[in-house]
């Protein structure tokens with residue numbers, strides 16, 4: 001029987017930290033505001049948007065959903081980001097990825113004002129992750145993994161962490177964040193030879209491939225901590241992770257569930273980044289007294 005590393009206590013702790021800060025902003029006449037920009041209607045985007053709206057509402061953060069058609073021209077997306085950049089009442093922006101394949105994602109990401117980049121999509125934010133700098137925000141999903149590991153006091157220093165997945169949303173930035181905490185990180189991917197063997201040899205395994213229930217018991221060993229970053233929908237439309245939960249739960253020491261795991265922490269981290277962005281805007285005199 002593995003210990004379930006649920007998101008709930010992490011979410012509650014983050015909320016307790018944010019409440020007085022949101023109150024202080026309200027007294028200064030600022031309502032932290034997050035723009036959510038979506039193209040099309042991918043189920044994982046919708047899942048995030050639903051959870052984000054609920055969480056924002058509970059905390060006293062405003063959400064501005066901006067939904068574009070799946071086939072909207074890139075110019076429409078660029079115009080939406082331009083508007084976000086120039087709206088002093090918007091403090092943060094979450095742009096769902098991946099974008100449709102005809103969109104130049106790298107170009108679009110660079111358009112967002114770095115101070116509103118609460119999900120670490122600009123090069124400025126990513127550079128800070130790689131150089132251990134203090135500017136900007138890391139991608140929320142990567143930050144959520146670290147928050148959860150720290151909350152549950154999972155040792156990282158000197159430990160071997162296998163990160164499976166090399167996206168800019170999770171795998172690459174998370175590897176750097178773990179390295180900074182003195183873990184020895186193996187970054188694995190679809191071309192990795194002996195993936196199961198590498199995973200079995202690790203102290204902590206992070207599954208971030210986006211393939212429903214692809215990680216069976218053969219990838220794991222007793223004593224391990226497993227983070228399941230996957231948000232997938234199976235053929236029946238049920239939300240599931242990258243880990244085959246029923247097969248793996250009897251093997252490992254601790255495991256995050258899906259739903260109720262890292263997704264919920266990711267949402268809260270985005271809210272925390274939005275509040276921090278609002279605080280920075282207030283301190284800079286941006287968006288007040290106009």
Ligand SMILES: Nc1nc(=O)c2c([nH]1)NC[C@@H]1CN(c3ccc(C(=O)N[C@@H](CCC(=O)O)C(=O)O)cc3)C=[N+]21
Pocket residue numbers: 044045047048050051052094095096097098119140141169231239258259260261262263264265266267
């Ligand atoms: N730039 C970018 N950054 C992302 O981090 C990103 C993205 N794009 N595109 C979409 C995926 C998906 N994603 C989710 C995060 C939280 C939940 C979440 O909170 N789910 C809840 C409830 C799910 C439900 O009931 O529908 C849970 O896991 O318990 C879901 C999905 C972040 N993603």
